Amino acid sequence: MESKNIISTKAIKKTLSLYLSRWKLISFFVIIALALAFLHLRYSTNQYEASATIRIKDDKESQKLPSLAELSGSSLLSGKSNAIKDEIAVMTSRTLISNIVKALKLNITYYKQGKIKEQEIYENPPIKINFFAHDSIIHKIDTTLFIKIKSPSEFLMFKDDGKSLINRDDALGKSFLFGDRIKTGFGDIVIVPNSGKYSPKTGSNLRVSINRISSTISRYSKKLSISTGDESSVVKLGLEDNIPKRAINFLNHLIKEYNNDVIMDKEEVVQVTSDFINNRLELVFKELEEVDFTAEQLQKRNNLTALGAQADIYLQSERQNESQINSTTNNIQLIDYLQQEIQEKNKNSDLLPSIGISDGNVGQVTQTHNELVAERDKLLKNSSESNPVVINLNNQINSLKENLSSSLESMKKSSEITLNSLNQEEARIRGQLYSAPTKQKQLRGIERQQSIKESLYLYLLEKREESAITLGMFTSNAKVIDNAYSSYTPVSPNKMITYLAALILGLMIPIGIIYMKDLLDTKIYDKDDLLEVLNIPYIGDIPLTSKKTKLVSKVDYSPKAEAFRIIRSNIDFLLKNNSSNTKKIFITSTRAQEGKSHTSTNLASSISFSEKTVLLIEMDIRVPKIMKYLNEKPTTEVGLSDYIANKSIKPNEIINKLKSNAYLDVISSGTIPPNPSELLMSDRVKDLFDYFEDKYDYIIVDTSAVGLVSDTMLISKFADIFIYVVSANNVDKRQLSAVAKPLYKDNRLPNMNLLLNGTNFDKKGYGYGYGYGNNPQRKKKWYSFFSKSK
Numbered sequence: 001m002e003s004k005n006i007i008s009t010k011a012i013k014k015t016l017s018l019y020l021s022r023w024k025l026i027s028f029f030v031i032i033a034l035a036l037a038f039l040h041l042r043y044s045t046n047q048y049e050a051s052a053t054i055r056i057k058d059d060k061e062s063q064k065l066p067s068l069a070e071l072s073g074s075s076l077l078s079g080k081s082n083a084i085k086d087e088i089a090v091m092t093s094r095t096l097i098s099n100i101v102k103a104l105k106l107n108i109t110y111y112k113q114g115k116i117k118e119q120e121i122y123e124n125p126p127i128k129i130n131f132f133a134h135d136s137i138i139h140k141i142d143t144t145l146f147i148k149i150k151s152p153s154e155f156l157m158f159k160d161d162g163k164s165l166i167n168r169d170d171a172l173g174k175s176f177l178f179g180d181r182i183k184t185g186f187g188d189i190v191i192v193p194n195s196g197k198y199s200p201k202t203g204s205n206l207r208v209s210i211n212r213i214s215s216t217i218s219r220y221s222k223k224l225s226i227s228t229g230d231e232s233s234v235v236k237l238g239l240e241d242n243i244p245k246r247a248i249n250f251l252n253h254l255i256k257e258y259n260n261d262v263i264m265d266k267e268e269v270v271q272v273t274s275d276f277i278n279n280r281l282e283l284v285f286k287e288l289e290e291v292d293f294t295a296e297q298l299q300k301r302n303n304l305t306a307l308g309a310q311a312d313i314y315l316q317s318e319r320q321n322e323s324q325i326n327s328t329t330n331n332i333q334l335i336d337y338l339q340q341e342i343q344e345k346n347k348n349s350d351l352l353p354s355i356g357i358s359d360g361n362v363g364q365v366t367q368t369h370n371e372l373v374a375e376r377d378k379l380l381k382n383s384s385e386s387n388p389v390v391i392n393l394n395n396q397i398n399s400l401k402e403n404l405s406s407s408l409e410s411m412k413k414s415s416e417i418t419l420n421s422l423n424q425e426e427a428r429i430r431g432q433l434y435s436a437p438t439k440q441k442q443l444r445g446i447e448r449q450q451s452i453k454e455s456l457y458l459y460l461l462e463k464r465e466e467s468a469i470t471l472g473m474f475t476s477n478a479k480v481i482d483n484a485y486s487s488y489t490p491v492s493p494n495k496m497i498t499y500l501a502a503l504i505l506g507l508m509i510p511i512g513i514i515y516m517k518d519l520l521d522t523k524i525y526d527k528d529d530l531l532e533v534l535n536i537p538y539i540g541d542i543p544l545t546s547k548k549t550k551l552v553s554k555v556d557y558s559p560k561a562e563a564f565r566i567i568r569s570n571i572d573f574l575l576k577n578n579s580s581n582t583k584k585i586f587i588t589s590t591r592a593q594e595g596k597s598h599t600s601t602n603l604a605s606s607i608s609f610s611e612k613t614v615l616l617i618e619m620d621i622r623v624p625k626i627m628k629y630l631n632e633k634p635t636t637e638v639g640l641s642d643y644i645a646n647k648s649i650k651p652n653e654i655i656n657k658l659k660s661n662a663y664l665d666v667i668s669s670g671t672i673p674p675n676p677s678e679l680l681m682s683d684r685v686k687d688l689f690d691y692f693e694d695k696y697d698y699i700i701v702d703t704s705a706v707g708l709v710s711d712t713m714l715i716s717k718f719a720d721i722f723i724y725v726v727s728a729n730n731v732d733k734r735q736l737s738a739v740a741k742p743l744y745k746d747n748r749l750p751n752m753n754l755l756l757n758g759t760n761f762d763k764k765g766y767g768y769g770y771g772y773g774n775n776p777q778r779k780k781k782w783y784s785f786f787s788k789s790k
Contacts, residue, residue, distance in 0.1 A: 033506030046490035050247035126200035133187025139213040244486035251484035262477035276353035288453040541756035564606035586719035590707040594727035595757035600702035608663035624669035639670020722749040
């Protein structure tokens with residue numbers, strides 16, 4: 001478990017080092033992303049939010065009656081939440097929004113154009129356009145006017161060809177004076193300037209956008225948001241716009257229009273009742289005039305103006321009976337009026353008047369009927385006759401009408417029976433008053449009619465006054481809790497979110513690039529990469545250095561020299577139990593150009609600097625390089641290939657003595673043969689190693705690449721240790737695994753150890769450095785003299 005934690009921590013550190021090493025690339029992308037975010041915020045159009053809060057008040061007059069559910073068989077009007085949703089649907093209707101757009105002229109917008117960005121002007125624009133065409137035409141046009149102010153009295157108008165005014169030639173514009181009547185495709189217009197500090201500035205460029213009312217309504221419908229809590233009558237209105245003042249005005253007008261619409265719905269029922277009463281008053285007034293005139297003529301004709309009073313018993317009985325007859329007759333007349341109203345087919349509204357018939361059930365059913373009609377009419381404003389809810393309400397209305405008609409007919413028959421009984425009683429009383437003159441009876445009949453008509457007339461006058469009072473007592477349905485307001489703080493684009501998104505994007509792009517590049521990278525860069533592919537002993541690594549310094553020197557404090565000293569120590573440790581006095585070190589690689597000869601030369605030099613005798617043999621006879629690395633000319637004309645091919649040449653005859661290093665001898669490859677493999681199979685190779693046994697402390701052999709030719713396999717049996725050179729950032733992991741793994745597994749290269757050459761610790765941001773202590777020959781930096789010694 002501990003080893004897994006160590007590996008996991010090491011992997012995390014390695015990954016972090018990889019990304020931190022690319023801090024310049026990441027910083028570049030972050031700076032670019034933040035710069036783009038700044039430009040976006042600088043030139044984008046800010047959006048502001050305005051909000052208002054209202055409460056939908058309970059309407060006591062439109063409460064559901066207990067019998068309504070029984071009559072309708074549904075609960076369409078039940079539930080407070082459904083009622084609030086209905087009111088929200090009214091507030092978001094296109095009809096209401098259309099009224100607001102027309103009232104505030106939101107379909108016409110003014111812009112002042114700049115070099116980069118144009119600015120919209122809502123309040124007090126520098127110019128105003130007056131139209132001669134009808135509103136029905138203006139509300140359907142969609143066009144743009146480009147205007148350039150030339151002077152306080154003159155301006156140029158350009159065609160809408162998609163270009164900005166900044167790039168237009170004045171010669172392409174048409175000159176007009178303010179107040180001129182200008183002909184356009186949608187009718188004549190007059191452009192007038194604003195005054196004072198809002199007057200148009202000379203040289204300014206203006207754009208006037210005229211949009212269709214329908215498209216403007218759709219745009220504001222999408223921007224409008226209305227929300228409410230569960231079982232709550234409080235409604236919150238919200239609107240986002242680039243002009244906060246316009247959003248505030250819109251919400252205030254929305255509340256105003258909604259209240260006006262609700263009041264109109266409430267007053268419609270009262271208005272229908274009032275119109276019905278007025279019509280009936282005219283008829284009753286005419287009938288009363290006719291009765292009064294008849295009574296007047298009868299009295300004049302029969303001289304009845306001086307008649308004495310009748311007997312007390314006659315008057316008392318007759319008055320009681322007469323009062324009942326009046327009441328019954330009045331009730332029958334009101335029933336007739338209401339029946340006529342129900343049967344009327346050409347009315348503008350299905351609403352029924354409430355005229356106070358004595359039966360309380362009729363008044364209750366009438367009120368229920370009017371509530372259903374009002375609900376249906378409200379739904380028809382935003383729906384059609386085919387709406388299931390409307391159809392259901394129509395069925396309920398028709399059912400109530402049928403029930404009401406049946407009830408009225410029953411009441412009428414009952415009242416007529418009562419009236420007949422009262423008339424019979426009156427006839428009986430009149431028969432008993434046998435002494436009453438016939439003329440007096442006629443006068444009493446006319447007076448009775450007068451009394452009936454007067455009673456009905458006074459009753460209708462009272463109802464008309466009640467309707468007039470009720471008509472003015474309705475209040476708005478929405479109580480304003482908070483008027484529309486705005487913080488004038490942009491809600492879009494959000495600076496913090498924009499910069500945060502830019503920062504994240506600026507980080508993710510380079511990190512993604514680095515990750516994908518690292519994911520697809522199959523090369524070896526450090527020890528960990530190498531040991532992930534090959535489970536082979538690791539002897540060390542050589543850092544990448546300048547090509548100018550190929551060889552290490554005796555007094556050398558460079559990381560490269562230090563690395564070879566470490567490898568020299570590791571070799572001594574690995575060969576400490578070697579039975580032979582001469583340590584034979586073979587160096588190979590997977591393919592060419594991996595630093596095999598470079599490693600052989602520098603390792604031999606590093607060992608010789610410790611005053612150990614070293615023989616460096618160049619057995620890569622196909623591509624010799626060692627003498628070039630040493631920058632030495634051969635002291636003998638023959639080499640290894642010549643020795644193997646010519647048995648007369650002795651081993652000591654092919655040794656090159658170096659002038660610069662008495663402890664290091666070199667056997668060069670010699671003449672490049674046509675058959676290198678066959679030469680290396682010769683017994684002369686064994687004789688060569690036997691000859692130099694015990695004559696040198698170390699024999700270092702530079703062999704051929706094992707991934708290309710089989711030369712190294714032919715001489716591997718003479719090695720005490722094999723150093724397998726792997727070039728960092730050069731060899732593919734798959735190729736390395738295919739070549740080196742079988743060699744180690746089958747032990748075809750004795751005592752095989754890996755050496756990583758050319759490691760660049762800045763390449764992928766991980767690794768470690770070499771060097772310990774100070775180089776006495778290195779020049780100090782000027783600021784190092786001010787540092788304190790420790």
